[in-house]
Amino acid sequence: MNLKKIFVLFLISSFYNAFAQKDGYWDKERATTKEIIVSAGNRITVKTEDLPVGTTEIVYRITLLDENQQMANSLVSVLKAIPDPYGIGQGSAGAVFLMSKISGDDKCTYALFTSDANAKKYVDDGKTKDACFFQDEPLSKDAKRLSLDKSSCLEVNTNTIWFGFESKNWLLKQKIVLEVVPWVDTKLNRGWNQDNKNEIISLCKTSTMAQKMANSDDFCVCILEKIMKQYRYGEFQKLLSIEKNKVYKDFGNVCYNDAVISKNVFNDLRTQANTLIKLQKYNEAIPRLNTIINAGKATAIDYSAIGYSYILTKQYGKAIKFLKEGEKLDDTELLVKLNLAHAYLVSDKYSDAKAIYKKYQLQNVTDSLSWIEKTKQDFAVFQKAGLPSSDFERVLKLYN
Secondary structure, rough: HHHHHHHHHHHHHHHHHHHHHHOOEEEEEEEEEEEEEEEOOOOOEOOOOOOOEEEEEEEEEEEEEEEEOOOOOOOOHHOOOOOOHOOOOOHHHHHHHOOOOOOOOOOEEEEEOOHHHHHHHHHHOOOOOOEEEEEEEEEOOEEEEEEEEOOOOOOOOOOEEEEEEEEEEOOOEEEEEOOOOOOOOOOOHHHOOHHHHHHHHHHHHHHHHOOOOOOOOHHHHHHHHHHHHHOOHHHHHHHOOHHHHHHHHHHHHHOOOHHHHHHHHHHHHHHHHHHHOOOHHHHHHHHHHHHHOOOOOOOOHHHHHHHHHHHHHHHHHHHHHHHHHHHOOOOOOOOHHHHHHHHHHOOOOOOHHHHHEEEEEEEEOOOEEEHHHHOOOOOOHHHHHHOOOOOHHHHHOOOO
């Protein structure tokens, strides 16, 4: 292979490694470094320091020393040269790099456990069937990486690991140095795992705001993201109930007013209101339309819909008030004009209604529905609902 090819491969490798790096850090503050003396032929277990929240990998090194030997360098100092666990996972070369430069002549076997009970059982009987990993070939030094997604020794929420050692020197005691360094994922370190996130989402969906929406997913995810950004999970759990409620309310208001979420929320309310109107449930449609109007997000069509609903619930004064507001918003929307004429007609203001009916009778209220046809449809609904109908025929004669 010529020099040019080697250079290109080096660049590709460097580029890949740069983008493969994981977002986290080697936690030297909570690394385990213990020197253990094991009596001849005996077994012993050693508990690691508590693993920090968000631990997704650990690297450990085991070194057996002769009586007066000292470690040449610590595992923490070795890992400073490795930006993340990806650099260790490149086959045997990574493991060799982690190995201590010295070791004694003694050898041991070892096993890893995730519970104190299993570790104690190992000391008693030496059996490794309950171990999450075991090394049954005696050795004088070893180094390995355990990953959350590849080892049963390191599962979600693993807090501690027990190392069990069995001396293979049947005459003299052994000196073993155990070093364990955790890799902490920056995001997971905040304590927000899948279960915790689902807990917040579930609570959000029971809130008053969320229940107004046909689909509250985006709204609840917005609240979750803001809570996660401001609090670690443990911090959030320590809040009083009244404090949590305030957090939900404050973030809920912010998310509710988010442009995209707000648009979806009000579209959901419109869809619900239109469905209720078709089902003739006008009393249920009105509050949804009022929510849109009070938030300042109403269109002329929203004012037309609430005016129509007020007519059908015989609240004619409110119908006229809202329909006039709709006129101010869009003076060209003929559905507003037609419903205003209806409101005048059923509230015994025939002359006001007549002027509007005559003015727009030759136009369409939509691209496919004429003013006259819509008038006839509405009158049929009004008669069925028991609204005053004495002037309906007079209006229809105006169109002839």
